[in-house]
Amino acid sequence: MPISTVIYLIPTKDVLLRPTMGHHAHAAFLSLLKAGNPQTANEIHAASGQKPFTVSPLIAKTERCGDHLRIRAGTECWLRFTFLLDELFSDFGSAFLTSQRLPQIRLGEATFEVSRIISSDGETPSWSGNTTYEQLMESAQTKRQIHLRFYSPTAFRQMTPRGQRTRNQAMIDLVRCYQSWINKWNAFAPVPIDKQTMLEFIGDYAEVIKYDARTRMLDFGNHKEIGFVGRCTYGFPTPNSGNEAQIWMANVLADFAFYCGTGYKTTMGMGQTRRSRRR
Numbered sequence: 001m002p003i004s005t006v007i008y009l010i011p012t013k014d015v016l017l018r019p020t021m022g023h024h025a026h027a028a029f030l031s032l033l034k035a036g037n038p039q040t041a042n043e044i045h046a047a048s049g050q051k052p053f054t055v056s057p058l059i060a061k062t063e064r065c066g067d068h069l070r071i072r073a074g075t076e077c078w079l080r081f082t083f084l085l086d087e088l089f090s091d092f093g094s095a096f097l098t099s100q101r102l103p104q105i106r107l108g109e110a111t112f113e114v115s116r117i118i119s120s121d122g123e124t125p126s127w128s129g130n131t132t133y134e135q136l137m138e139s140a141q142t143k144r145q146i147h148l149r150f151y152s153p154t155a156f157r158q159m160t161p162r163g164q165r166t167r168n169q170a171m172i173d174l175v176r177c178y179q180s181w182i183n184k185w186n187a188f189a190p191v192p193i194d195k196q197t198m199l200e201f202i203g204d205y206a207e208v209i210k211y212d213a214r215t216r217m218l219d220f221g222n223h224k225e226i227g228f229v230g231r232c233t234y235g236f237p238t239p240n241s242g243n244e245a246q247i248w249m250a251n252v253l254a255d256f257a258f259y260c261g262t263g264y265k266t267t268m269g270m271g272q273t274r275r276s277r278r279r
Contacts, residue, residue, distance in 0.1 A: 002259035003130040009112035022269025024107040036094030050187035054261040056080035057269040084188040140252040145235035152272040153227025184260035
């Protein structure tokens, strides 16, 4: 089942961090998973293909200090981890159950105390929550207009024209969005989606209505990534566009984006996405 867990952190002393912390958050996730189940951590780290989790950037009130960000001691920060498999969530959670106190989390050279962990939908708007793949399908509607917000830099990987190397496509592409979500869904959901049919439908009938976004550069230390952040409204305005089943599935996958992220490097803080019900 898809699960989103928010872990609240507090630094015990002032810390200086680089603006891009996704790779450190990724390392923290694997460290916690290793504490819960070393075998699962090794398998997840070594696996190629679709990964059954996402990691957010560190969210905190910060102060600019040269090329770094300062977080004052006692400031509550948070990280968000999502899980697409029950077993992975269980193994991860074991790290918090096998010791008498909550484990510390290291992000680079900084150490944080864990203050609380939430995996239920208890806040508004909530970044935590859980559902099942069946519930995602049962609760989805056949809305002809969908609103999304991309909270962390989002990009799609593509080959250069001569196929010599890959580069980021840092602009909205509805087909690539749905391709990303379908790949995750088909890797972990019990009922697969006909990928080719769905992507053809999106390519033929989905239209961007509003788009307010900008690009952002992420510095991962040994390499940089470009992505876009912002809002997008798209829909299916043609009255006879496809059938209700395909529009319904387009809604299911838009809801699923909250848990699976969008595009490239979602395990290192990129592609954090959620659907907005109202604008």
